[in-house]
Amino acid sequence: MAFIYQIHWYFIDKIFTCVEVFASSCEEPLTKYPWLTPYFDVTAYEWLKVSNSEVSYQQLAYAIHYLPYVSMAKMYDMEFCFTAKPDFSNILQAAQSCFNLVKKYALKYQYPLNTVMEMRWLKYSDAYLSPAMAGNPNPSEGGSGHTVYIEVLSMNHTPNWQQFCNELAQEWMTIPGARIHWAKQWEFIDGVQDYIKQVNGPNIKKFMTQLIKANADPTGMFLNKKLENFFPRHSVKGTQAINTQGNTHDGKKDVDRASCTCNVL
Numbered sequence: 001m002a003f004i005y006q007i008h009w010y011f012i013d014k015i016f017t018c019v020e021v022f023a024s025s026c027e028e029p030l031t032k033y034p035w036l037t038p039y040f041d042v043t044a045y046e047w048l049k050v051s052n053s054e055v056s057y058q059q060l061a062y063a064i065h066y067l068p069y070v071s072m073a074k075m076y077d078m079e080f081c082f083t084a085k086p087d088f089s090n091i092l093q094a095a096q097s098c099f100n101l102v103k104k105y106a107l108k109y110q111y112p113l114n115t116v117m118e119m120r121w122l123k124y125s126d127a128y129l130s131p132a133m134a135g136n137p138n139p140s141e142g143g144s145g146h147t148v149y150i151e152v153l154s155m156n157h158t159p160n161w162q163q164f165c166n167e168l169a170q171e172w173m174t175i176p177g178a179r180i181h182w183a184k185q186w187e188f189i190d191g192v193q194d195y196i197k198q199v200n201g202p203n204i205k206k207f208m209t210q211l212i213k214a215n216a217d218p219t220g221m222f223l224n225k226k227l228e229n230f231f232p233r234h235s236v237k238g239t240q241a242i243n244t245q246g247n248t249h250d251g252k253k254d255v256d257r258a259s260c261t262c263n264v265l
Contacts, residue, residue, distance in 0.1 A: 027073065030114055031157040037111035075115065076158060078165045079151030079181035080172045081131035083143040084121070090175050091148050095119070097171035098152060105164065112164035113152050120149040128207040129200070131179040140202070142177060151184065162188045187226050196230060204230055 026040055082090055098117050105112055124135035124143050135147035152168065154161055169189040172178050179199055180186045197204075208231065211217065220233040 027155045027157070030155055031159065034111045034114070034159055035109055037114045038106075041114070073115075074156040075153045076156060076161050076165075077151060077153050077184045078169065078186060079149055079184040080169070081134045081147050081149045081179045081181060082172075082175060083124075083135040083177050084146040084148050085144055091119075091150075094148075094150050094172055094175055094178075098150075098168055101164065101168055101171075105160065110160050112158055112160040113154055114158055115153045115155060117150065117152050120151075122147050122149065128203040128210075129182065131181050133200075133203060134177045134179045149181065151181070166190055182227075193229055200230075208232075 026036075030036055030040055080094070082094055084091060095117070098113070102111075102113050122132055122135075124137065124145055124147055125132035126136060126138075127133070131149070132147045133141055133143070135141075135143035135145060137143050137145045150172075152165065165185065166189050169186070169192065173191070173195050177199070180192065180196060186192050211231075217223075218233070220228070220231075223231060223233065
């Protein structure tokens with residue numbers, strides 16, 4: 001029985017591999033000729049239905065994390081996390097905003113979303129920087145205990161991608177408690193830095209307090225230009241740079257590092 005089970009998933013896995021190879025081969029024609037998008041999406045969807053005719057079970061690692069050739073189709077990706085209200089009204093609002101925007105662009109024969117809108121359901125997190133803090137039932141967070149991640153993906157070089165995401169993000173940022181996924185694209189969204197500081201600010205301060213207490217990454221090795229707006233370097237050198245508009249320190253070793261905790265917030 002186990003052998004048959006593995007053979008079954010061998011063929012299912014090969015079907016997904018074929019879809020990925022097919023998708024990667026379509027990147028250039030879809031980005032050059034966006035009007036092909038509806039035909040591509042219908043074909044890809046029908047292809048995937050072959051492997052979804054019945055309920056199937058697979059170990060999580062093989063079902064999600066180790067899909068062969070999944071990296072062949074290079075993607076743009078923006079994602080937000082929302083608390084899951086008991087009536088799902090905010091999730092419906094977020095999804096409907098995307099549907100409406102896709103229709104709006106399609107009327108102009110533009111298809112900035114040419115791959116998929118995905119949804120993932122997860123339990124909340126109490127990690128300070130996790131987007132899943134959106135679902136934390138702690139009174140300070142106001143979540144339901146569960147979260148829904150919604151992401152939109154398109155192939156690299158898709159026309160009007162940033163404009164589409166910017167418009168969609170403006171809608172999603174009106175939904176209380178929505179949080180960006182740090183690892184996805186968001187730097188080009190209008191007003192996003194202020195939004196992150198508003199929604200994540202208190203937890204960023206808590207995170208920085210612990211980071212400084214542990215003297216972890218004092219030189220900012222793991223920072224990039226995008227993140228430096230939210231996580232200031234806390235070494236003496238970093239403290240000098242952060243406080244250029246306020247009280248500048250002269251590099252003494254006994255600088256109160258906590259004084260630079262998130263002055264940018």
